[in-house]
Amino acid sequence: MTKPSTFLVPGDRTSAGTLAIISLSRDNFLPLTLEKSTGAVDGYLEGATLNTRFGSYPHSTLLDVPWGSQVRASNVDTGSRGKKRRRDATDEDTPIASQDDDDDSTAANAPVKKAVTAPSGFIYVLRPTPELWTTSLPHRTQVVYTPDYSYILHRIRARPGTRIIEAGAGSGSFTHASVRAVYNGYPRDADDVKGKVFSFEFNESRYEKMQVEIGHHGLDDLVKLTHRDVYNEGFNVNGESPNATAVFLDLPAPWEALHHLSRRKLQKGGEEAEEDSNWVSPLDPKQSVHICTFSPCIEQVTRTVTELRTLGWVDVDMVEISNQKINISREKVGVNYPTEKGYNSSPADVLEAVTKLKSLAERNKDTQRVQALQTGAEGPDSEMDLDSTPNRENQPSNSNGAIDDMEKPWMQGRLVHRPESELKTHTSYLVFAILPCEWDEEAEAAAMAKWPCGNEKKTIGNLDKQARKEEKRKMLEGKSKKQKKGSDTQTTQVVVSAVATPTTDTA
Numbered sequence: 421m422t423k424p425s426t427f428l429v430p431g432d433r434t435s436a437g438t439l440a441i442i443s444l445s446r447d448n449f450l451p452l453t454l455e456k457s458t459g460a461v462d463g464y465l466e467g468a469t470l471n472t473r474f475g476s477y478p479h480s481t482l483l484d485v486p487w488g489s490q491v492r493a494s495n496v497d498t499g500s501r502g503k504k505r506r507r508d509a510t511d512e513d514t515p516i517a518s519q520d521d522d523d524d525s526t527a528a529n530a531p532v533k534k535a536v537t538a539p540s541g542f543i544y545v546l547r548p549t550p551e552l553w554t555t556s557l558p559h560r561t562q563v564v565y566t567p568d569y570s571y572i573l574h575r576i577r578a579r580p581g582t583r584i585i586e587a588g589a590g591s592g593s594f595t596h597a598s599v600r601a602v603y604n605g606y607p608r609d610a611d612d613v614k615g616k617v618f619s620f621e622f623n624e625s626r627y628e629k630m631q632v633e634i635g636h637h638g639l640d641d642l643v644k645l646t647h648r649d650v651y652n653e654g655f656n657v658n659g660e661s662p663n664a665t666a667v668f669l670d671l672p673a674p675w676e677a678l679h680h681l682s683r684r685k686l687q688k689g690g691e692e693a694e695e696d697s698n699w700v701s702p703l704d705p706k707q708s709v710h711i712c713t714f715s716p717c718i719e720q721v722t723r724t725v726t727e728l729r730t731l732g733w734v735d736v737d738m739v740e741i742s743n744q745k746i747n748i749s750r751e752k753v754g755v756n757y758p759t760e761k762g763y764n765s766s767p768a769d770v771l772e773a774v775t776k777l778k779s780l781a782e783r784n785k786d787t788q789r790v791q792a793l794q795t796g797a798e799g800p801d802s803e804m805d806l807d808s809t810p811n812r813e814n815q816p817s818n819s820n821g822a823i824d825d826m827e828k829p830w831m832q833g834r835l836v837h838r839p840e841s842e843l844k845t846h847t848s849y850l851v852f853a854i855l856p857c858e859w860d861e862e863a864e865a866a867a868m869a870k871w872p873c874g875n876e877k878k879t880i881g882n883l884d885k886q887a888r889k890e891e892k893r894k895m896l897e898g899k900s901k902k903q904k905k906g907s908d909t910q911t912t913q914v915v916v917s918a919v920a921t922p923t924t925d926t927a
């Protein structure tokens with residue numbers, strides 16, 4: 421078995437040979453496979469080094485740290501790399517060139533130099549998740565984003581143990597999300613059936629790149645990627661059924677592939693195909709199957725829905741995800757705030773506006789007085805002490821959002837939330853449907869054995885009748901016992917009275 425994927429079993433700390441997601445800033449992520457170097461790499465004496473606009477990071481500083489760590493940038497020694505740059509800039513005849521070549525080979529054999537922390541710059545090392553992979557993966561196609569795939573996986577009932585069919589694989593964004601959803605352990609052997617993703621890709625170069633990625637990410641045993649045109653060849657793998665209960669189609673023409681997702685061999689349009697004893701359905705025969713197709717325009721949706729209905733899918737509906745980000749921040753509003761980013765130096769309320777106007781008027785008056793004194797003319801108040809002019813600008817205010825020395829900076833201002841001005845997430849319409857499992861004689865017999873139906877009246881009636889008979893019998897038994905107690909005397913009386921009573925014939 422391969423080493424478990426860091427997407428599924430990340431462990432506590434980073435390790436060599438595994439993928440990490442480097443967070444450079446809030447929305448800027450970079451996938452990086454961490455390397456343990458034994459000598460200089462690419463001219464860096466500290467070994468393999470990540471260079472970013474936020475500084476340089478030798479992999480040695482990113483290895484064996486807890487996931488989520490903040491790592492400071494290093495002052496890297498570019499060694500022969502720096503010399504090579506200089507050499508490239510000089511005349512070709514310069515003898516330095518041959519010396520550098522020697523330096524290159526000796527540097528690679530030299531032990532790795534210890535990294536020295538730089539005065540500024542840092543990054544975060546994050547464990548890989550499908551969400552982070554979606555935002556950082558190399559795009560080979562349009563990809564399915566998190567708001568869409570989280571909803572899709574929920575609607576197609578993807579859960580640990582589910583077997584999903586996915587086409588096309590594209591850049592693998594949905595593949596990574598779905599493999600996490602269905603993961604319930606790695607199969608121990610060929611007979612150990614676990615949750616799995618059966619992914620199909622028609623484009624050869626995308627297929628090859630994705631196959632390499634799947635291997636790098638430790639997902640080989642959980643994702644079966646096949647190079648295939650699913651419109652023509654369907655979804656079985658080496659003639660065997662994936663036994664899927666969930667299907668996701670992100671194809672230009674999903675309706676072209678739907679007839680392969682049936683319980684009996686069908687042609688496109690729903691007509692029965694020729695008998696083929698080798699044919700098996702790619703679907704689990706014992707469970708209902710949930711499907712989602714992903715199409716960018718409504719005309720494609722209409723064609724898909726028509727085909728789904730023709731082929732017997734039920735509960736067909738369409739959804740569009742209109743995901744909107746809401747930014748939450750503290751807005752510092754007040755005339756005394758500086759005109760900087762994150763501050764709004766307009767009045768927070770009417771009181772603050774009036775106070776500001778008054779102070780400006782006061783200041784105007786003061787200026788006029790000073791000018792009057794300088795010119796010798798009488799000002800509005802010639803006895804004024806110039807030094808006593810109050811500096812109102814720097815006074816703390818207590819109105820809403822104003823500065824209070826005691827207030828913590830992160831608690832200052834008003835908490836505001838603003839949705840994005842426009843929706844940027846329309847990628848596609850999602851069509852959902854369900855294919856119930858087929859009801860055959862075997863299923864009917866099993867159901868009849870479990871819940872005998874059709875005979876309910878007889879069964880229930882019989883039971884009632886028997887219970888009633890039993891009750892009556894017990895009642896009569898009780899009565900007859902009571903009667904038996906004084907039966908001798910009663911019998912004598914009856915006999916005597918019978919003898920004593922003369923029979924009269926009135927006729």
Ligand SMILES: C[S@@+](CC[C@H](N)C(=O)[O-])C[C@H]1O[C@@H](n2cnc3c(N)ncnc32)[C@H](O)[C@@H]1O
Pocket residue numbers: 561562563564587588589590591592593594595620621622623626648649650651652670671672
């Ligand atoms: C939009 S991309 C899929 C993106 C993918 N869902 C993701 O999240 O990264 C569509 C893919 O379907 C593939 N494709 C198109 N026709 C196909 C076919 N007949 N069989 C298999 N794959 C096909 C394309 O090559 C393309 O890579």
